[in-house]
Amino acid sequence: MSFLRQFHSIVSDQTLSTEQKIHCLLKFGLEVFSLEIAIVSQVVGSNYVILYVESDNPDLTPKCSFDLGSTYCAHTLKADKALCFHHAGNSIISTHPCYSNFQLESYIGAPIRVGNGTLGTVNFSSPKISQPFTLDHIDYVELFAQWLGSEFARRKAEIVLHDNYKTLERMEKVASIGSWRLDLEGQHLFWSDQTKQIHDLPNHETPTLNLWLSLFECDEHKQQFLRSMSDADLTAKPWEVELQLMTITGRRIWVSWHGEAQYTDGKCTSLFGSLQDITQSVELRETLKGQRHEAEMLLNERSYFLSKICHEMRTPLNGISGLLINSLDDVDTEIRTENLQLALRSADILLGLVNEVLDFSKISQEGLTLAPQPTDISIAMSDVVELYKQLIKNPEVKFETNIKIRANCMVLCDSVRLNQILTNLLSNSLKFTTQGAIQLSVESADTLSGIILHILVSDTGIGMSSNSLNTLFQPFKQGEKEIGSQYGGTGLGMSIVKELIEVMNGRIEVKSTLGEGSQFKVSIPFDTTSVQAIEEPRQDTAFDASKLNVLVVEDNEINQKVMETYLLKFNITSDFASNGEIALEKCSAKAYDLVFMDSIMPVMDGLTTTKNLLQKKLLPSHAHIVALTGNTSEEDKAAYELAGMNDVLLKPIGLMPLAEALSNCLENLREHNKV
Incomplete structure (x- = not known):
């Protein structure tokens, strides 16, 4: 059998792997050349590394490395073509390290080229003197080197392709994006592994177009699916649509479906594209849309509420203002009394509206608590x-x-x-x-x-x-x-x-x-409880509290006037301070038994003023500090107590709570005087 026919017989045998083919060709070369050593090598820098070897020498194994300069292959690579000699001892090669170290007499080899570079060599050698090599021998070793170069290039391309495929597969999995392809002539459908996973189709099963169509519950989405493919066939325009379908296992999902047509000789032969699971994005989008709608409704309701509150508050305010104005000019005592009573009733209505708004605010902030x-x-x-x-x-x-x-x-x-x-x-x-x-x-x-x-x-x-x-x-x-x-x-x-x-x-x-x-x-x-309800002492009428030295810290002139009038009912002539700094000055100059402290004031607020009064010891030890405030939350009350205030009076201030605060202070003063 000729060299070429035997060579072709080996390389075309589909039952053999590339490694098996290489070993068969190395053995065949040893028979052809009557030599003892066959090597396929790779040159890495100045190192000569054995990739494949056929030899009885146990020291020659794959991955075994030598200095390139000590091998005959250095000359082959330098010449960049096939070289051979059958009696090295009778030639200038006799001084070469390879001959000195290994006594190799015969050698034939050729460089293996992969792409634009040289990988290494394929070479055959023997310590025995061989017959002179012929042109057929050189053709064989060069053909062998060319085939190896092609195989190594193909293997390299396969590795790159495989790596790219694995990278693409990982990217598909991370982004939940799969690929698909439909052959229009044979109606063959291909789904990537990720596409199968999106549809819950086992990897070993093959999808069909009918199966794909059966997954659409909504007829409108199915028609859009078919229409997109038909339009691409006719117009060659790519498409991108969002569709809902049912997976093989019955899950409802949303997918973003991309595709375009492939033409051969002017005819659409296939459709291909990508598919992404966008269920979470669609659900999030719908949730946000719903939340936006709710927010818009809430804003509309709040706007309506504010306008309604304004209207409802203006009614009692109008009553209070109008009745008080009428009372100024009315000399009839009965009519004036009636006007004032109606004004008070309007004030009660206004206070009820304010309390409703405050209660709703507490409920909205989950701050409404009970005091059993x-x-x-x-x-x-x-x-x-x-x-x-x-x-x-x-x-x-x-x-x-x-x-x-x-x-x-x-x-x-x-x-x-x-x-x-x-x-x-x-x-x-x-x-x-x-x-x-x-x-x-x-x-x-x-x-x-x-x-x-x-x-x-x-x-x-x-x-x-x-x-x-x-x-x-x-x-x-x-x-x-x-x-x-x-x-x-x-x-x-x-x-x-x-x-x-x-x-x-x-x-x-x-x-x-x-x-x-x-x-x-x-x-x-x-x-139920066995504890009896404690009847709080009620001050139904004003009493004499003239013994008390009282300071009212309040920035609003009207509220100052209200407090002055109330306190006069208890025979108290009070002092006033319009902010915290003035209050500190007054307390430095006079000993007060009771300080009514507004919570919100310019210059220095009530909490800061209280802390300064106590830290600087500007009040007698028995003195009481009572907060005047419209803030009714438990957090506010806790802040007043933490600052050192003894009690809280809520605005609008009623005569009864004021009487109780004065009574407590008087009792404290009596206890202090006993000591």
Whole structure:
């Protein structure tokens, strides 16, 4: 068999790997040349490294390294062509280190070129003198070197391609992007591993176009899918669309589908592109869209609320202002007294509006807390009944009550908040009922730890539509628009009621029919207690507190005048300071028993002034500091106490709380004088 035929037989054998083919060709070369050593080498710098070897010499193994200058291959690489000699001892090569060290007489080799560079050599050698080499021998070793160069180049390209594929595969996985290709002639569909993973298709299974189409639940998305491919076939324009589909395992996902057409000889032969799972992005986008819509609705509601609050506040303010102006010029004592009483009633209404806004603010910030105290529920209910007997003055409306609570029923309860719930419910019924009856039923049921208080408020008023019922407990809502315009109010009362009931671990149910009336059913659990309610001493009238030296630290002139008038009722002539620095000067010059301290002032605020007074010891040890403030939060009260204040008076200041503060200070002064 000729050299070429045998060579072709080896390299074309598809059952052999590249390594096996190299070893077969090395053995074949040894037979052809009648030599003993066959090596495929790689030259790295000045090192000669064996890659493949066929030899009986055990010292010659793959990865074995020699100095390039001590090998005959140095001459081959320098000549950049095939070289051979059969009797080195009879030639100028006899002085070469390779001959001196290894006594190799015969050698034939050729450089292996890969691309534009030289990898190494393929060479055959023997310590025996061989027959002279022929041109056929040189052709064989050069052909072998060329084939090796091609194989090494192909292997290098495969490694680069494989690395690129792995990089692309990793990128696909990280970005959740897969690739796809559709052969239009054979309708063969290819999905990358990531595309299969996106669709939950096992890697060993092959996708089909029919399978892909079956994953679209929405017919519109399926038609868009087909239309995109059809348009690309006709117009050669790439596309990018977002579609929703169902995966093999039944998951609903959103994908961003990219594609374009491939043409051969003017004919569209295939479609290819990428596919990305964008489910999280779409869901986030929809969430943000929903949140934006809610925010816009909230802003609209807040704007409506602010305009409504302004309107509601202007009404009592107008009453206060107008009645006071009329009282200035009116000489009739009865009319003046009536005007002042109506002005006070308007002030109470205004204060109620402010309290509603403050309560809502606390609820919004999760700052609404309870202050449970021993409370006789029977007395609390009686107080509410007596109050509303006086308020219902319409002769066409009856107020019917049915209170079934045993006497001296002591529970731990925030009576102020419970009263707020009842008065809101009854005030609503009173507002929307012009004839018929308002009924209040209260009874208790015993539990293991206390009682459950059942409250039923029903009326024969205007009632509510289903739409109004759905928004009843939402802030700023007040049923139909005409209801708010006709009856007034902020629309916060019922939302506050619901929050209070839930804070008390209770529940509220509502039934209503438009034009027939409404029914509110409330159930709240309370723990019973054996502790009796403590009756706070009440100062129903002013008393003499002239013994007290009082300083009022207040920057507002009107509030100064109010405090001056109030204190004169107790025979107190007070001093005044319009800011904290002036207060420090006055306390340095005079010993005060009581300091009323505004919280917010220019120059120096109330907290800073209090700390300075105490640190500099500008007050007697028995002196009291009482905060004057409109800030009612628990955090504010804690800050006043931490600064060293003894008590808090909330604005607008009532005569009763002022009397209690003065009484406490007098008692403290008496105790101090005893010592």
